[in-house]
Amino acid sequence: MLKIPYARQEISEADIQAVCEVLRSDWLTQGPAIERFEEAVAQYCGCPHAVSACNATSALHLACRALGLSSGDLLWTVPNTFVASANCALYCGAQVDFVDIDPHTYNLCVQNLEQKFKAAAAHGKLPKILVAVDFSGLPCDMKSIARLAGEYGVRVIEDASHAVGAEYEGEKVGSCRYADVTIFSFHPVKIITTGEGGLALTRDAEIAAKMRLLRSHGITRDSDRMTGPSEGPWYYQQIDLGYNYRLTDIAAALGHSQLQRIGEFVRRRRTLADRYHRLLAKLPLRTPAQEGTWESAWHLYVIQLELDRLKKTRRQVFERLRSKGVLVNVHYIPVHLQPYYRAMGFKEGDFPNAERYYAAAISLPMYYGLSDQEQDQVVETLSEGLA
Numbered sequence: 001m002l003k004i005p006y007a008r009q010e011i012s013e014a015d016i017q018a019v020c021e022v023l024r025s026d027w028l029t030q031g032p033a034i035e036r037f038e039e040a041v042a043q044y045c046g047c048p049h050a051v052s053a054c055n056a057t058s059a060l061h062l063a064c065r066a067l068g069l070s071s072g073d074l075l076w077t078v079p080n081t082f083v084a085s086a087n088c089a090l091y092c093g094a095q096v097d098f099v100d101i102d103p104h105t106y107n108l109c110v111q112n113l114e115q116k117f118k119a120a121a122a123h124g125k126l127p128k129i130l131v132a133v134d135f136s137g138l139p140c141d142m143k144s145i146a147r148l149a150g151e152y153g154v155r156v157i158e159d160a161s162h163a164v165g166a167e168y169e170g171e172k173v174g175s176c177r178y179a180d181v182t183i184f185s186f187h188p189v190k191i192i193t194t195g196e197g198g199l200a201l202t203r204d205a206e207i208a209a210k211m212r213l214l215r216s217h218g219i220t221r222d223s224d225r226m227t228g229p230s231e232g233p234w235y236y237q238q239i240d241l242g243y244n245y246r247l248t249d250i251a252a253a254l255g256h257s258q259l260q261r262i263g264e265f266v267r268r269r270r271t272l273a274d275r276y277h278r279l280l281a282k283l284p285l286r287t288p289a290q291e292g293t294w295e296s297a298w299h300l301y302v303i304q305l306e307l308d309r310l311k312k313t314r315r316q317v318f319e320r321l322r323s324k325g326v327l328v329n330v331h332y333i334p335v336h337l338q339p340y341y342r343a344m345g346f347k348e349g350d351f352p353n354a355e356r357y358y359a360a361a362i363s364l365p366m367y368y369g370l371s372d373q374e375q376d377q378v379v380e381t382l383s384e385g386l387a
């Protein structure tokens with residue numbers, strides 16, 4: 001039977017070769033492949049510092065710690081994201097609140113943010129950090145977000161887990177023009193993969209150094225950072241409470257090899273998105289927004305069913321697609337409605353745009369290796385299911 005996943009990695013012979021070379025080398029971790037990968041990503045994004053990590057979740061945690069988030073602090077993000085964008089605050093003992101999304105882009109709504117900042121400033125309850133998520137690969141309105149955050153003294157993390165290869169106002173996402181730190185994920189469903197892997201970009205050398213320190217136990221071998229003199233060539237000091245969040249050289253070599261084809265990967269995704277727009281235009285659904293100068297990386301292609309024009313529920317449409325081998329998905333269950341977050345007092349109705357969006361959303365298959373014929377089959381199966 002037909003089986004078309006919603007996402008899938010693309011691995012070439014060159015990728016396999018790159019991994020094999022590391023396996024034959026002296027270094028499986030903490031070797032030269034890490035720096036090579038970090039430098040390549042930094043150069044690609046036009047950003048001076050790139051700090052790799054074992055996944056994006058740990059990179060988010062490192063970023064929060066490096067920006068000084070701790071207990072008593074507050075972090076804001078959007079409900080329409082993966083739980084990791086919010087959990088990073090809880091790891092630091094901080095609290096989370098959400099800003100509702102824009103019903104057109106499904107990204108953070110700048111008007112909501114402005115109002116919420118005003119109200120929070122009046123009550124003395126401003127967040128320390130705002131995590132803006134480039135949902136589906138479409139960049140947020142980062143310029144407006146950075147301007148507002150700057151006015152209120154709030155630091156900005158751009159969770160660009162979906163947006164590796166996307167462009168915002170002529171620059172690659174990851175340039176950190178409008179963010180203190182930008183986060184990438186290299187999970188196999190994302191644009192390029194290292195198996196598990198993530199990365200944090202920043203223009204601030206101190207933040208980068210802090211993230212590097214915390215990535216490796218909070219241990220330094222730099223005598224300038226030690227308290228008291230070094231006791232010898234073997235000597236190191238733990239000067240903060242860090243973690244082991246390191247990426248392996250095996251993964252970094254895969255990432256470096258994948259990065260060579262990112263242009264091709266994103267171009268194909270854009271072609272597929274254009275085809276979906278055309279092929280789906282007459283169906284009772286809304287296709288995703290395409291903002292003029294902001295080029296999505298098209299990690300996800302999410303449709304919104306026009307449920308009032310259908311005799312079927314989202315669940316019926318979804319289950320029929322799955323039963324026909326079109327392995328659709330849903331992104332995202334609003335984070336504030338997860339039991340763990342409900343237990344903090346969040347409830348239905350708190351963020352109506354994200355909830356309405358969720359009720360009608362289906363993510364269609366979208367990945368480099370999806371052929372035109374397979375995409376046609378997806379559309380055909382969907383349109384039968386909507387009839």
Ligand SMILES: *Cc1c(COP(=O)(O)O)cnc(C)c1O
Pocket residue numbers: 055056057058081082084085133159161162184185186187196197198
């Ligand atoms: C995938 C994802 C993450 C987490 O990425 P990992 O590399 O799996 O830890 C974080 N935020 C968003 C928006 C994601 O999609």
